[in-house]
Amino acid sequence: MQQAQEIQNKKEELSLSSFLDKLKFPLKVVEVIVLIFMIIIFIFPFIWMISTSLKTTQEAIQIPPSIIPSKIVIENYIQAWSSGPFLRYLGNSLFITLSVLVIQFIVMVPAAYAFSKIRFKGSNILFGIILIGLMVPSQITFLPIYMMMSKAELINTYVPLILPFMTSSFGIFLLRQNFMQISDEIIEAAKLDNSSDLKIMFKVMLPMAKPAVITFALFSFIYHWNNYFWP
Structure with a gap:
């Protein structure tokens, strides 16, 4: 009786396994379709941007819009490039963004190391003050910083674009938490x-x-590269 029951259980297991094997291909097809759909959703804005850049002004604003330009206008790129010193703009952005990133790591790494591996009096209070910086909106600080830089006669220089961002509360917190996981x-x-x-x-x-x-380097680079308000 027990042997018959074991045989029956094995048959059920084999039938279930066979059923799951039959489902693998349809599920894989569904997975591929969903992935292709997601790829189209994410890529479409870039396709639309390139397509629009090659259209005439009238075609770019027409309704209903068209994805493929009826006439490719390369002059749009020539006109945009000649409208300003874009190489200078690119150089400014790279210099400021990379300078901020390097200085941030020079400041953040010792701070995170001290808070995670060095025991000193008042460390918890100081770290709490740093965490408070995460809750202070940048809209509150930009006017006092501007006034300080103006009094120091640093307006229209690179210094006000770099110095106020020489550290990051989020960066110190992130590195400290990672340093704490490293064995003493x-x-x-x-x-x-x-x-x-x-x-x-x-x-x-x-x-x-x-x-x-x-992770922090990517976040910081993208933030300062796209920071049009502060300049």
Whole structure:
């Protein structure tokens, strides 16, 4: 009786497995269709942007709109490029964005290392003050900063575009949380090899927190590249 029951259970398992195998192909087809649909949704704005840039003014604003231009107008790009010193604009954006990014890491890495691995009096209070900075809207700070830079006669220079962003509360918080997950034994081993705190920060801690570093670098680069208000 027990043997018959085991045979019946095996038959049910085989039938269920066979049923699931038959479902694999239809499910895969559905998955591919959904992915293609999502790709079209994300790519369509870029296709529309390129298509519109090649249209005449009348065709660009006509209703109903057309995806494929009836006449390709390359002169649009020539006119846009000659309307201003775009190489200078590009150079300004790269210089300011990369300068901010480098200075932020120079400031944030020691701060995150101190808050995560060095015990000192008042560290929790100082870190709490940094977290408060996450809750302060930038609209509150831009006017006092502008007045400070104006009094220092730094308006129309690169300094006001870089100096106010030399650190980031979010960046310090993100790196601190990642540094805290790194074992203290690794730091002790590095100190036994006569490594200084500076070397430990940039040669040991920073490479081990690479995902957080890359994440913050992307966020910071995109934010400052697209920051049209502050300039």
